[in-house]
Amino acid sequence: MSLARRNLFQDKTRLGLSIFGVALAVMLILVLKGFLTGMNRQITSYIDHSPGSIILAQEDVVNLLGATSLLPEGIAQRAETIRGVDEAIPILSQFVILDLHDKKQPAYMIGYEPKQGGGPWELTAGREPNSKREIVFDRIFADRHDLNLGDQVEVMGKDFTIVGLSNGTTSWMTSYFFVRKDAAEDLLLASDATSFLLLTTSDGANLDDILRRLNDLSGVNALTKREMAANDLKLFAKVFSAPLKLMVGIAFLIGTMIVGLIIYTATVERQREYGVIKAIGAKNRFLYQIVLTQALFASIAGSMLGVLLANGAAQWIMTTRPQFLIVFDPVDSGQALLAGLGMALIASIFPTRVMARLAPAEVFRK
């Protein structure tokens, strides 16, 4: 143990660089995972905060964000006649591309009736829209484009005045904005159209029974909010999982290479000393232990520093680019440490091979 420690600590700059390298690789893995967790939270933010427990969509539509839904006319009245349904809150929603300061910004428009609900759940400034040409923007989204209360924005060729700023309604990809439902109908040239109904149910009502009865109505698909949120997450996971896995894989390989380089160099440099130890009767297993101890120390120290760095980097990213939400799951930190262990084990393969081939007599020949 003390030999391993001495080998490692003899050159502190080298040790520092290797720990820092591993830390950066682990930080990258953690930031990527935290980024995905944060994105998942942002994706479902509207569903999580909207009123009701059931969402009624067009037949075959199972996502809020992924698909366009158009409900049959008069469905709100029919849904409200179903036992257990208290209120049907209509929204008309659609992704639109906003041109803001020469930047194209995808945004999800929610057209809602302020009296019924389904609009922003937290306003940091201003109020809800009272007229067809008023709009509530996300506060971070507005800030990024230097917009404030009273400013005008153009949506699909029509000018709107910002009358409210909402909180918790943005992500790095897109942002929610809210207008009155009749304004959304005008923009989409679809009068009286409804995309989704948010259904509130009476206390103690059996959700399964209500869902069954709603699904008996023609041309609709009724889901619990939880199901729809899970479907949206699944949809986005499908899009992002391949690139993310590629990045995490690369980061893991980088960490392994860094630990490998440092342990290999330390082993080769001490080749003669290891030969002497072998010559005086040390078994290969003992020497492997020394290599593994060094690898474990460098990678675990690197992983722990990586966890700290990841937290710092996340704070920095979220301060400078508030549209990003990075959320760390304690499980991810545990996995990062495990990744560090994995790096150490793989990185020890080369140096242990050097040890195994080392002839004890060689040391006396030099």
Place this chain on the structure above:
Amino acid sequence: MIRLAFRNLFQNKIRLVISVGGVALALLLILSLDAIFTGVERRVTAYIEHSGADIWVSQADVRNMHMASSSLPDSVARKVKYVPGVASVTPILYLTNNVVAGDERNLAYIIGLPENAEFGGPWSISSGQSLPAQGETILNRNIAVNSGIALGDEVEILGDEFKVTGFSEGTASLVNSVAFISMDDFEEMRGSYDTVSFLLVKVSDGESPEVVAARIKTQVRDVTAQTRTDFATQERQVIKDMSTDLITIMNLIGFLIGLAVMALTVYTSTLSRRREYGMLKALGARNTDLYLTVLAQAILSVVLGFLFGLVITLLLTVVIPIFGSNLLLVVSRVSLLKVGSVSLVIAAVSAMLPIRQIAGLDPVMVFRGR
């Protein structure tokens, strides 16, 4: 001195592989992320680029297709047809929805095509029909294979059953694919018969698409007319603007990792050659010569790492589609230039630490046996 740098670098092959591999992987981070987004840009515009139309007409102020909705009254098609320079007009209906096959759901642009559509249909068919009749659909082959759908199978779109009669190529991206159905089916399912989403316009021979687009804008009210190139540029811009911040952050992390690996390598290698450098100093070599050796070594490693990283990225561009993924990686010249510049900065900065080491090296040390 350059030869010395070469020898230093190539003497220990394992160290060379590890250091070049480390830098290559760090640069691969930057290269592959760029390649992913360039691939998304290309695939997102594939339908527009291959539509065959010279001009796209959409609802006023709708300049995109992806994540957008456009609605035009039927009458607009007739008005556009009468604009001088317009040879033909093909209306299409469009929305984003799921193609359902059993438990598999795949997000797709659903395109409603008129009978015998001149433009806007699939441009490359691997098997089956090239245009959908009523009750039929043409799907992307990759998506179909991954979902276990064969020609003749039934899938559900917007709640109705469709028979799969054709497979198209190049119509799937990381985000979604394109599914073609007949305009009649589309209208029936949406319950609206008097609107279309976009008009695909072909201009007469000898007419400039820019000029005809300008004419459409002035002669037809409440529409946006863009040449195919302009429309595709707008579409690419959405992806660019969405990904800029993300790419900047990832580039920074990739740069730092590359820097750490390179600094570690050059430092370790210089350290192990400390005696040789001391000897050279004792023999009269100037510090500048030794600095150049270290710098040359760093640049050589980084250049090798860059080439290796590029080869891996190019391999990924070939290998990933083989496994049936819709993740398309495209290495752009801009990305190569950027990563090349980043590599040189990494080499220069990583050489600083060993240079300091050499500067403080005492030539006498070598004779003392230290």
